[in-house]
Amino acid sequence: MSVKMKSPRAADFLRRAGVLLFYIALWALAAWRVNQPLLLPSPLSVMTRLAELLPQGMFWKTLLGTLLRTVEAYALGIAAAVVLGALCCRFALADALISPALSAVRATPVTSFIVLALVWLSAARVPVLTGFLMTLPVVFSALTQAVRAIDPRIMEMARLYRFGRWGTLRHVILPSVLPAFAGSCLASIGLCWKAVVAAEVIGVPKMAVGSRLYEAKIYLETDSLLAWTLMIVLLSVLLENLLRRIAAGVSEVHHD
Amino acid sequence: MIEVKNVSVAFGDKQVLSGFSHHFEKGKHYALFGPSGCGKTTLLRVIAGLHRPDSGEIICESGVRMAFCFQEDRLLPWYTVERNVMLALPDDVQRDREKAVRIAQTWLARVGLENEGAAYPAQLSGGMKRRAALARALAFDAPVMLMDEPFRALDEAAHAQMLHLVKSLAQGKTLILVTHDIRDTEGMEVIRF
Numbered sequence: 410m411s412v413k414m415k416s417p418r419a420a421d422f423l424r425r426a427g428v429l430l431f432y433i434a435l436w437a438l439a440a441w442r443v444n445q446p447l448l449l450p451s452p453l454s455v456m457t458r459l460a461e462l463l464p465q466g467m468f469w470k471t472l473l474g475t476l477l478r479t480v481e482a483y484a485l486g487i488a489a490a491v492v493l494g495a496l497c498c499r500f501a502l503a504d505a506l507i508s509p510a511l512s513a514v515r516a517t518p519v520t521s522f523i524v525l526a527l528v529w530l531s532a533a534r535v536p537v538l539t540g541f542l543m544t545l546p547v548v549f550s551a552l553t554q555a556v557r558a559i560d561p562r563i564m565e566m567a568r569l570y571r572f573g574r575w576g577t578l579r580h581v582i583l584p585s586v587l588p589a590f591a592g593s594c595l596a597s598i599g600l601c602w603k604a605v606v607a608a609e610v611i612g613v614p615k616m617a618v619g620s621r622l623y624e625a626k627i628y629l630e631t632d633s634l635l636a637w638t639l640m641i642v643l644l645s646v647l648l649e650n651l652l653r654r655i656a657a658g659v660s661e662v663h664h665d
Numbered sequence: 666m667i668e669v670k671n672v673s674v675a676f677g678d679k680q681v682l683s684g685f686s687h688h689f690e691k692g693k694h695y696a697l698f699g700p701s702g703c704g705k706t707t708l709l710r711v712i713a714g715l716h717r718p719d720s721g722e723i724i725c726e727s728g729v730r731m732a733f734c735f736q737e738d739r740l741l742p743w744y745t746v747e748r749n750v751m752l753a754l755p756d757d758v759q760r761d762r763e764k765a766v767r768i769a770q771t772w773l774a775r776v777g778l779e780n781e782g783a784a785y786p787a788q789l790s791g792g793m794k795r796r797a798a799l800a801r802a803l804a805f806d807a808p809v810m811l812m813d814e815p816f817r818a819l820d821e822a823a824h825a826q827m828l829h830l831v832k833s834l835a836q837g838k839t840l841i842l843v844t845h846d847i848r849d850t851e852g853m854e855v856i857r858f
Contacts, residue, residue: 565715566739569731570753570805580752584743 450632458632459639472640474616475536475605479648482537483601486544487594493545494552508553515546523608532612536619539608540601547600551593555586591656598652602645666691666839667712667809672721674707681707684721687856691808694832694840696850699858705843706736709811712841730807734815738794740786746797747773747782753805772800775830777823791818799827803834810835813843 433452440451450458462468493511497504522542526535559582567577609619618637625634667689674682681704689695689712697705710716712723713733732753740749750769751759759765773782776796786794795818802810815831816824828849831840842849 562735562737562739563741566733566735569713569715569733570801571730572752576752580741580744584741 447629447631450635454632455635455639458630459636462633462636471616471618471621472644474614475609475618475641476644478533478536478609478617479540479598479602479605482540482605483544483598485537486541486597486601487548489541490545490548490552494549494556497549497553498556504553511546511549514542515550519543519604519607520611523611526608527612532614533617535612536605536608536614536617540605543600543604544597547597548590548593551589552586555589556582559585587659591659595649595652595656598649599645602641602648606641666725668724669708669712670722670724672708672711672718672723674704674711674716674718682711682718686721689839689841691839692837694835694853695842696853696855697841697843697858698845698847698850698855701845703858705858706813709733709813709841709843713811725809729809730805731809731811732802732805732807734799734802734810734812736813736817738786738798740794740797740801742786745783745785746778746789749786749797750801750804753801755806769800769804772804773797775803776800776827792820792823795819796823796827799831803831807838809839809841811841814845815842816844816846816849 437452440446440449443449446454493503493507497507519539519542522539523535526538530538563581563585564577567581572580606619606622609617610623611619613620613623618641621637622634625631625637669685669687669689672682672685673680681702685704685708697708699705707716711718712725713731714723715733740746741752744752747766747769750772751765754765754768758768770779770782773779776799778793778796778800781789781793781797786797789797795815799815802812802815810831812831816827819827824846831842832852840853842853844850
């Protein structure tokens with residue numbers, strides 16, 4: 410009898426699949442026990458609903474609408490965090506003005522922003538502003554803390570060995586900050602995604618997953634609600650994995 | 666070449682340097698010798714412009730390059746040892762990657778690290794890191810060499826070898842060496858603290 414050794418990758422896949430199956434079985438058991446599809450539909454009815462949605466062009470347009478809002482909010486949030494972070498690390502006055510404001514943004518409940526933003530902006534722009542405001546303080550705070558944590562002895566070395574401004578940025582500051590920056594970007598994509606969908610649920614713009622969730626709630630279509638939720642989770646995981654790969658690639662490039 | 670005039674430095678209540686004056690001549694070798702905490706490192710940092718004295722002044726040629734071998738290795742952990750040494754080379758040499766690699770390898774070979782160029786600092790022992798830091802200081806090729814206990818963490822054989830290397834490469838340069846070991850001071854003007 411020959412025993413084949415599983416590769417670590419295959420073993421990892423099997424372990425993940427096992428965990429997934431376990432939770433699906435738990436869900437099916439709970440649905441069977443509750444026996445009220447309106448309260449908790451079975452995995453099968455949610456999959457059936459998803460199968461009905463998948464061929465519809467509107468389904469993909471809706472997903473794309475939310476995805477684009479998330480990407481826009483996320484990219485703007487990171488860009489603003491980098492610019493404001495650089496200003497705050499360079500100028501004490503900028504730090505005194507900007508840091509407390511961003512701490513306040515971080516502490517404010519997301520729904521307060523959404524309701525307030527609905528007064529100022531169109532329903533389609535509110536999710537972008539909300540996602541932006543969720544991303545910005547997380548990345549900003551990670552960046553500024555990482556810059557301030559740079560070993561001053563390494564900065565002294567860079568000065569004595571005449572790295573210059575560009576050399577110090579390239580060889581000392583960027584590699585020191587990169588892990589914290591990548592970590593905060595990964596952490597904030599989930600936040601941004603959830604904030605965008607939450608704003609869509611409240612603002613109900615066109616072509617938005619949040620609006621579909623709202624409708625599903627109004628019409629008591631719990632299977633639709635879970636089918637859309639499943640798609641949100643799936644897209645969020647895909648986006649996070651993509652970013653993780655990009656972060657790993659950037660980190661590898663920065664090492665010799 | 667370097668004139669230290671009446672320099673005083675205190676850290677809180679502790680007076681580390683009190684009215685220290687000395688004229689360091691171009692091309693001569695000096696040893697700052699004395700027990701720990703008596704201000705040798707502080708004096709080196711003041712000369713390098715890393716620490717502003719409470720009073721007194723340092724007069725030296727403006728813009729003069731100074732190679733500084735710190736007490737700690739201060740290597741960049743995200744770069745290989747070879748790249749760390751390359752960063753000390755002049756900009757025009759660094760632009761020619763092949764040449765820079767060749768020069769960095771030569772310096773690493775001189776400190777006995779010819780096989781460690783591709784290693785990251787974390788993969789080296791304490792003594793190897795000291796030698797890598799020394800290679801970087803030597804590669805900087807400055808007319809003034811400030812060395813703060815550069816042979817710490819080295820075994821006897823490596824200590825003697827590195828001391829010989831530093832002294833031979835510092836011919837014609839101003840060398841100021843902080844040390845606790847009287848054997849290091851041979852042939853140098855000793856400034857006792």
